[in-house]
Amino acid sequence: MPVTINTPLTLQSGLTFPNRLVKAAMTEGLADPRNRVTDAHSTLYRRWAEGRAGGLITGNVQIDRQHLERVGNVVIDASAGDHEIGLLSRWVAAAKSKGAAFIMQVSHAGRQTPKLVNPRPAAPSPVALGLPGGQFGEPRAMTQDEIRLVVEGFGRATRLAKQAGFDGVQVHAAHGYLLSSFLSPLANRREDDWGGPLENRARLLADCVREAKIQGGAAFSVSVKLNSADFQKGGFSHHDCLMVIGMLNGLGVDFVEISGGNYEQPRMMDMDGLEPSFEEPKHSSTREREAYFLSYAKSVQDRASMPLMVTGGFRTLAGMNAAVATGEADLIGIGRPLCVDTATPKKLLSGEIEAADRWESRLRIGPGIFGPNSPIKLIKALNGFGAQGWYYEQIRLLAADKPADPELGVLQAFLAHQRRETSGAKAWRAAMP
Numbered sequence: 001m002p003v004t005i006n007t008p009l010t011l012q013s014g015l016t017f018p019n020r021l022v023k024a025a026m027t028e029g030l031a032d033p034r035n036r037v038t039d040a041h042s043t044l045y046r047r048w049a050e051g052r053a054g055g056l057i058t059g060n061v062q063i064d065r066q067h068l069e070r071v072g073n074v075v076i077d078a079s080a081g082d083h084e085i086g087l088l089s090r091w092v093a094a095a096k097s098k099g100a101a102f103i104m105q106v107s108h109a110g111r112q113t114p115k116l117v118n119p120r121p122a123a124p125s126p127v128a129l130g131l132p133g134g135q136f137g138e139p140r141a142m143t144q145d146e147i148r149l150v151v152e153g154f155g156r157a158t159r160l161a162k163q164a165g166f167d168g169v170q171v172h173a174a175h176g177y178l179l180s181s182f183l184s185p186l187a188n189r190r191e192d193d194w195g196g197p198l199e200n201r202a203r204l205l206a207d208c209v210r211e212a213k214i215q216g217g218a219a220f221s222v223s224v225k226l227n228s229a230d231f232q233k234g235g236f237s238h239h240d241c242l243m244v245i246g247m248l249n250g251l252g253v254d255f256v257e258i259s260g261g262n263y264e265q266p267r268m269m270d271m272d273g274l275e276p277s278f279e280e281p282k283h284s285s286t287r288e289r290e291a292y293f294l295s296y297a298k299s300v301q302d303r304a305s306m307p308l309m310v311t312g313g314f315r316t317l318a319g320m321n322a323a324v325a326t327g328e329a330d331l332i333g334i335g336r337p338l339c340v341d342t343a344t345p346k347k348l349l350s351g352e353i354e355a356a357d358r359w360e361s362r363l364r365i366g367p368g369i370f371g372p373n374s375p376i377k378l379i380k381a382l383n384g385f386g387a388q389g390w391y392y393e394q395i396r397l398l399a400a401d402k403p404a405d406p407e408l409g410v411l412q413a414f415l416a417h418q419r420r421e422t423s424g425a426k427a428w429r430a431a432m433p
């Protein structure tokens with residue numbers, strides 16, 4: 001019998017995904033001003049659970065309140081106690097109500113922390129993001145003690161996630177956040193044990209995984225989200241990625257999710273970045289054009305001893321089934337379609353639909369030079385942030401138990417999101433102990 005998206009998968013930890021479709025991590029922005037889980041998380045994940053994906057991965061949960069990707073992130077830091085475990089348990093109950101595996105993505109935003117949260121974010125080295133718009137501050141180099149606290153933080157989050165009933169944690173080492181920036185020779189210019197050769201640049205990721213494994217134990221799933229490449233000249237390359245996979249093979253990692261890019265080069269959304277493209281994916285087949293990291297996943301698959309989840313662009317039933325049948329991917333990550341139609345996995349699994357919607361192809365601030373391919377950098381960036389804001393607004397509607405609104409304008413969504421982030425940041429600062 002060929003493997004299809006309906007075939008269950010059991011991992012080394014013993015965790016079983018009832019099918020191969022996994023809701024990829026998507027930041028919810030729904031935490032209260034003290035970065036705690038709210039009822040809105042439960043409403044949202046109950047709806048995603050009803051969509052019947054075999055696995056649900058949370059949006060990034062941060063280990064440090066000064067390093068958020070958004071003010072509405074959930075945080076598990078040293079102040080978390082029984083009360084937070086109680087709130088997390090309610091989230092777990094909703095997400096697991098229909099049998100999906102539920103995994104917490106754990107992260108530290110590093111230099112991609114917005115200025116609204118922290119104008120001087122901690123990073124491997126003082127290398128600022130090359131982005132227009134002034135949304136991000138000047139990073140400062142972390143001390144060795146601060147780096148050790150990050151390892152502790154990943155361990156703490158794992159321990160609490162386990163206590164609250166999560167099935168696993170995913171260490172976020174992709175998309176330019178702290179662990180990903182340590183991997184990058186462009187962002188990491190350190191000359192100590194945490195920088196230089198890949199072995200040093202990957203030390204923080206390896207230590208965080210080891211600590212999570214210690215805190216979670218053998219029967220708790222610890223996975224990693226990793227870039228196939230950063231797609232920047234002189235950045236984390238595909239060769240580096242293959243070497244890191246080799247290191248992770250020996251650490252008991254349950255599965256690896258393959259993605260790519262960062263804020264400067266947002267390849268995870270298949271959007272043109274702001275710098276000249278580098279190490280372009282060579283899309284030789286229709287399937288690889290659809291799932292844009294699939295060509296990379298093949299070489300990762302040859303190196304990896306653990307199963308692979310591949311995320312980015314999967315929309316057609318045929319493309320998903322072919323990827324799992326050929327073994328190029330063991331799990332299929334799906335993100336954006338679930339922001340509008342939460343029942344997408346169920347419809348794909350039953351064959352009711354041949355493909356999920358491709359909203360991304362229609363999201364633009366305007367036509368021509370006002371579109372995503374504008375030669376004007378700021379407009380191009382605005383289209384990217386605008387589309388992102390559109391998905392955030394859809395998630396807010398779902399979490400309020402309302403229907404999504406596909407007619408929402410991109411500019412309107414972007415402005416609404418910006419207003420919410422600014423007022424959210426005020427409330428967040430006021431709640432600071």
Ligand SMILES: Cc1cc2nc3c(=O)[nH]c(=O)nc-3n(C[C@H](O)[C@H](O)[C@H](O)COP(=O)(O)O)c2cc1C
Nearest residue numbers: 024025026027059060268311312313334335336391
């Ligand atoms: C609204 C939104 C929020 C996201 N937040 C996260 C996140 O918190 N962590 C993460 O690793 N990726 C995040 N991503 C990226 C997705 O996990 C995924 O890699 C990307 O959307 C490509 O998959 P897709 O083509 O199926 O949407 C986010 C994407 C979207 C659209």
